[in-house]
Amino acid sequence: MVIPNLVGAGLIVIGGGIGLGQIGGKAMESIARQPEAAGKIQTAMIIIGALLEGLAFGALILGA
């Protein structure tokens, strides 16, 4: 049985969505705990988000 590429793309997007949700949620929590560190947390959040996005897009492009 051949699994179509689109299913793979969907799985990638689901995985990326879970990852981004985790990052965003955790960042929100930590900003709420330590509002004075918001800037640093935001920068770190964006970097991790970008790394994850790169991974997801790479997989999407290789897959589709």
Add this chain to the structure above:
Amino acid sequence: MNIAQKTTKFLTIAVIALFTTVNFALNSNENNQGKEDGGQVNTKTEISAYIKHHLADSHDFSLFSYTSSEGERKHFGFPLPVIVWTSKGLVTFMSSAFHHNDDGHVIVEKGGLKFAKIHSKIYELDGNATNVAFDETHHATNAHKVLDFSITKSVVGILFAGLLIFLGFSKLARQYKARSIPKGLGRLLEPLVIYVRDEIARPNIGEKKYKKFMSFLLTVFFFIWILNLLGLTPLGFNVTGQIAVTACLAIITMVIYITNGSKDFWAHTLWMPGVPVILRPILAVIELVGFIVIKPFSLLVRLFANITAGHFVVMSLIALMVTMKEAFGPVASTGMSLVLSLFISVIEILVAFLQAFIFTMLSSLFIGMAVEEHEHH
């Protein structure tokens, strides 16, 4: 009072915009009965072909095209020079010689050679062939690709962005001779320069070494940002959505952090201290692949995919006014398309900045990793 006036002005513009687009949607069905080359994009296959055409690079700068009442296809734009390296050396001509043909039917003779354009690629015909023959998979059998150095639409975009950066920043630099605070455009640019320095370069590269890399980081930041913004204008540039452009930017970053790697960086990459000796070669392979392949690849794919996806979504939403017309009627489909594409366009302005920021940020992070020197106790 002032605000009220502005709001009225905005509303008037919005209403005018809405009515002109409704007009477009209403007209789009009329001319297309029984014509092969309808000019107006109507069906779903035409729309996807049009979007693909926009996302790819092209040899002429066409702003828009339409079919006149005589059924003739009119193109609005200007031709760009084609510069190709062929079997007989360098050949140049203007892309208008192809008459906007893109499937190899128009043959251009120049310098004793014959050329055809197939899917935005220039082909040189072999020997005495007079027209391009295709096999069943639509590959040309009697023509081959040539090395293409043409000034394409993307190259024009890059040159235009370069010109804008040069004018803006040379003006800013000259102002510092006369005054300490810039005025005009400089007031916009100075905070961004300071931002790149204080928020991106300093924390990631370190206080001692960041100055050396500032010129690269600033150039790459403004280059990507301005090109992303140009991509949102109706000029139709899609430069940072070309994988070749982003690949070149990523390779430049890679060359910079590889050539500036400190002794500690190479020691930690090739012969990691503090782990069992048997693991060290494995780690060295992983680290080397990471620095030479994976990091540049993620940089180039992120920028390319984000911008391509953005353009794709905006164009698909604009196309909604044609595809949804049957179901919802011209006014509703146009209103929907206008509201959604406006919304996505506003998000794209944010993405344009964010991608420039991320590229610069990750470049400086990788450079920081490479130049860092460890304190040995």
